[in-house]
Amino acid sequence: MVLPRAARTQRRTRIQEEKEERILEAALEVFSLHGFRGATVDQIAEVAGMSKPNLLYYFRTKEAMHRALITRVLDTWLDPLREFDAAGNPVSEIRSYIRRKLEMARDFPRESRLFANEVLQGAANIEDELKGPLKALVDEKAAVIHAWAKAGKIARCDPYHLIFSIWSTTQHYADFDVQVRAVLGQEKAGDGRFEDAARFLEQLFINGLQVRDAAS
Amino acid sequence: MVLPRAARTQRRTRIQEEKEERILEAALEVFSLHGFRGATVDQIAEVAGMSKPNLLYYFRTKEAMHRALITRVLDTWLDPLREFDAAGNPVSEIRSYIRRKLEMARDFPRESRLFANEVLQGAANIEDELKGPLKALVDEKAAVIHAWAKAGKIARCDPYHLIFSIWSTTQHYADFDVQVRAVLGQEKAGDGRFEDAARFLEQLFINGLQVRDAAS
DNA sequence: TGTAATGTTTACCAACCGGTCAAATTATCA
DNA sequence: TGATAATTTGACCGGTTGGTAAACATTACA
Missing domain, CATH: 1.10.357.10 (Tetracycline Repressor, domain 2)
Known part of the structure; x- marks a missing residue:
């Protein structure tokens, strides 16, 4: 079953941690250069080296990604x-x-x-x-x-x-x-x-x- | 005939000056708040109080508008x-x-x-x-x-x-x-x-x- | 006033946007 | 190993984007 990220209560997988790390790193690169509105999810996905749907599996919206990045x-x-x-x-x-x-x-x-x-x-x-x-x-x-x-x-x-x-x-x-x-x-x-x-x-x-x- | 802006050699009309002024004012408002990529032509047109095609009659591209604004x-x-x-x-x-x-x-x-x-x-x-x-x-x-x-x-x-x-x-x-x-x-x-x-x-x-x- | 140039609008387009879905693949572990 | 859960993908969607085409309206000026 595909669980929405927010609903996951178990501890994070190795893969989850690695991918989320890569995504946030890529998001930092793109958001810092273009701002929120100027950044595109495709672009972040490309920098992170993964497909857009795959990225959206870890962060369900562009905004969620941005929020996670800011807080961190x-x-x-x-x-x-x-x-x-x-x-x-x-x-x-x-x-x-x-x-x-x-x-x-x-x-x-x-x-x-x-x-x-x-x-x-x-x-x-x-x-x-x-x-x-x-x-x-x-x-x-x-x-x-x-x-x-x-x-x-x-x-x-x-x-x-x-x-x-x-x-x-x-x-x-x-x-x-x-x-x-x-x-x-x-x-x-x-x-x-x-x-x-x-x-x-x-x-x-x-x-x-x-x-x-x-x-x- | 509709002349492309760049080809006009005659001196500017009163209307041209007024409209270009209004557009650049609106562009300043929007670009300064969202950056180039984050700003939309529709938004600028709305702030300038005119239709998008009308705006694009005076500045043929978003980039041209931005350039004009920066230089000014x-x-x-x-x-x-x-x-x-x-x-x-x-x-x-x-x-x-x-x-x-x-x-x-x-x-x-x-x-x-x-x-x-x-x-x-x-x-x-x-x-x-x-x-x-x-x-x-x-x-x-x-x-x-x-x-x-x-x-x-x-x-x-x-x-x-x-x-x-x-x-x-x-x-x-x-x-x-x-x-x-x-x-x-x-x-x-x-x-x-x-x-x-x-x-x-x-x-x-x-x-x-x-x-x-x-x-x- | 007539007419040609200028200005404006409506309808539209292809590309791109954020995001979904279901099928396919891979990892996990009993 | 097999079954179950986690992950990845390609195809796709409705909405928005920058920009166009052409008909229509207005202005300038002879």
């Missing part, structure tokens, strides 16, 4: 922010947060583009995630930054916009990779731009957040 | 960078560049998203624009920044990554608007986030680019 990737994507440590040294915490985010942009650009596409196109499928878990996490870390500023360990600044600016500057190297390469003229080059970016961003943020003079 | 918008979009003045005061030039870019993110978010979508999805249609005019303009302004740094007017830094970071931080408020609002919890609010962002970014960049000590 979101956790990993937020890890760097979770590691942000209230007990640590402010400057080195911010520095290593920037470095981690930049490494993710370098090593997982498709994941970054997946979210970028999603948010850019209205984020209808992840709005709850944004307003729930994401907001909660940012609120928590913003409070930490605020406390640091109040204690005079870093310059007074809006912690939310600080986080936004770290997100945007680092993810820029994944999401706008084509533009960055075009401007730098490094089409065939390696990852030099990431090291340059790391140097620049650390300088900018560390320097920019240093306490200037004890005003008020 | 790109110029405006680069204006802030063009205004960047080598003769001016470095700090105030950078400050007002940030402000202008932020104003554009606030006032023309669709234009920003159009490019974001385009670049994100590989930029196949604007690769030449990026490697040509854009690169040339950035090279020029990077040289100016480099000269400022060499003269000790601002901190030594990689001018390309400085420009990237200004682009990314400011455009973030247009491209990732949904996320920004979700995190700030300002769904119904006005433009307060832009003023906060302006304050924060000016502080970050001005402070971050200030000459610290005369090393080397």
Whole structure:
């Protein structure tokens, strides 16, 4: 009998795990490049190296596939922010947060583009995630930054916009990779731009957040 | 006789100008929200308030429409960078560049998203624009920044990554608007986030680019 | 006003879209 | 090994897609 995926309660087969893995990998490739509406199931099936009906045996709809992909990737994507440590040294915490985010942009650009596409196109499928878990996490870390500023360990600044600016500057190297390469003229080059970016961003943020003079 | 658009040599009719205007406006709305592949001609026609064949009378293909839109918008979009003045005061030039870019993110978010979508999805249609005019303009302004740094007017830094970071931080408020609002919890609010962002970014960049000590 | 060029609409098409179905194949395990 | 369940496939479906053909309406202008 053909059981609908949702109805399966037994533990997953080896084949199931392998195929679902291959499908999600292919889906990441295609969704991250074309967005949800622009991606086609045929295309994902081709990248995954299987027939469309076979793919739809594992994920019954395109949307189910997209949902599974988002949920799986979101956790990993937020890890760097979770590691942000209230007990640590402010400057080195911010520095290593920037470095981690930049490494993710370098090593997982498709994941970054997946979210970028999603948010850019209205984020209808992840709005709850944004307003729930994401907001909660940012609120928590913003409070930490605020406390640091109040204690005079870093310059007074809006912690939310600080986080936004770290997100945007680092993810820029994944999401706008084509533009960055075009401007730098490094089409065939390696990852030099990431090291340059790391140097620049650390300088900018560390320097920019240093306490200037004890005003008020 | 029905002349193909490309073959028309006479000056444009009043109707032509009006309709093409309406179409490009509608195309901006739809392309910026769904990307090229995700947008449909029917949708654009509906937003423009005309029938699909009527729309296709003015732009014979979806791609032609997209091209026309990109070319038209790109110029405006680069204006802030063009205004960047080598003769001016470095700090105030950078400050007002940030402000202008932020104003554009606030006032023309669709234009920003159009490019974001385009670049994100590989930029196949604007690769030449990026490697040509854009690169040339950035090279020029990077040289100016480099000269400022060499003269000790601002901190030594990689001018390309400085420009990237200004682009990314400011455009973030247009491209990732949904996320920004979700995190700030300002769904119904006005433009307060832009003023906060302006304050924060000016502080970050001005402070971050200030000459610290005369090393080397 | 007449008429030729321009503009608009209805009906339509082939290709592609997400998804289904039943038959065929393969894996599992008593 | 055999039977049962899991997997894979090719053929297919209704709806949507970008785009066309041709009849019809409107405008510009001599």
